[in-house]
Amino acid sequence: MRSSNTAEEIRNAKKRPRLVSKNSMYNIKAVGIRGKGIHLIHDFFTTMVDTKWRWNMLIFVSGFVVTWLLFALFYWLVSKYHGDLSDVKAADLTPCFENVNSFTAAYLFSIETQTTIGYGFRYVTEECPYAVIGVLLQNIVGAGLQAALAGLVVAKVRRGKKRSNTLMFSSVACIVEEDGVYKLVIRVGDMRRSHIIGARVRGHLFKTMRSADGGNHPVKCFPMEFNGEDGSPQLFMAWPTQLVHTIDDKSPFWKISREDLELEDFELVVILDGIVSTTSINLQTQTSYMSWEILWGRRFNSMASRYNSDDSLVVDFSSFNRTHSVPMPDCSAYQVSVFRGLGYSIIRGDPENNNPSYFEIRKTKTNDTSPSLRRFIHYRHSTTKDSTGSRTANL
DSSP states (O other): OBOOOOHHHHHHHTTSOOSBOTTSOBOOOOOSOTTHHHHHHHTHHHHHHHSOHHHHHHHHHHHHHHHHHHHHHHHHHHHHHHTTTSSSOOTTOOOSEETOOSHHHHHHHHHHHHTTOOOSSSEEOSSOHHHHHHHHHHHHHHHHHHHHHHHHHHHHHHOSTTGGGGEEEOSSEEEEEETTEEEEEEEEEEOSSSOEEEEEEEEEEEEEEEOTTSOEEEEEEEEEEOBOTTSOSSBOOSSOEEEEEEOSTTSTTTTOOHHHHHHOOEEEEEEEEEEETTTOOEEEEEEEEEGGGEEETEEEOOOOEEEOTTSOEEEOGGGTTOEEEOOOOSSOHHHHHHHHHTTOEEEEEETTTTEEEEEEEEEOOSSOOOGGGOEEEEEESSOOBOTTOOBOOOO
8 A cells, every 4th residue: 555646646635625724723524414403402502612703692692682572572461461551441450560551661671670670660560470470480591591691601711712823833844853863843832921731742644545556545544742852742831842753663754755755645733732821721722734844854943032131031933934954864764774774874964065965874894994895875965866767876
């Protein structure tokens, strides 16, 4: 099974929408589910929390207006059938509601009852039991409705969704070599002074596999582990830090070279979890990187920092997404490990041509160290190709 793609497929892949957008939203829509609306109504509270604010405000206002209207209609009907609305009233007739002579008056009485305003001009009497029961029911319904809608608003406000907007992921990811180990590096930072507690990051790489016969297989997911710069799984978010994934034999990047990366079609989803220090609520944010957003042989620029007049450390975010080129072989981490397993060593630099992107993989025989008996393999950062499209190498 292989995952290589042609140049035409790569160009088409760049036009595809992401699974996760850069603004931390999932671009996934479920269709073809029978009874989806019923299932969502059964989980009504979560559905309301997930609904956009404009619909929540519409439901909030409509909830109160509709209950006021329904109970106003009930009071108006009770008064009508009791004869309180007739032009000619018996002298000994005690109305169900004092000073409720029209539907408008009944509506105002309904508002005063549910909101417990109690102006004193309109009030219920002991004449009609149904009127008393109606007032009791409206107070109960009003209290429950107010608690439910207020809880809905509080739940939406307390969500960490908006807090994630102040967390920054770098626009690109970098593959670098440090101390002979390949690493995938992503930068993350927090705009606020109140930082995230216990932040952890995990990654998932999604790619479509293709078999030797040319058939596509369902998208396959490869889990990826990320640690902080110090190797700890918990991040220190007081200033911008780097998320580091070590490319070893368990990594999906283990056998990917520079050339392979240019032909790959995948999406790397990075998810950060933590706790907001000011509110103690859970936070989750995510972003994604397509294959062309992962840069080979580049490193993030250092973010210039200094102390200002009040002894505060100043971090310049203008260099947050900037990178610079670093010397690195074009071969994969797997190929480098094979060379080292065979006794080869990697020597950087070309002193004759002053080319820092030049790599020499050298093996010296144990019995004879003369230069004529050494074998060399040369890798350059900017790979050249001959007329047949093969890499330039000297064996």
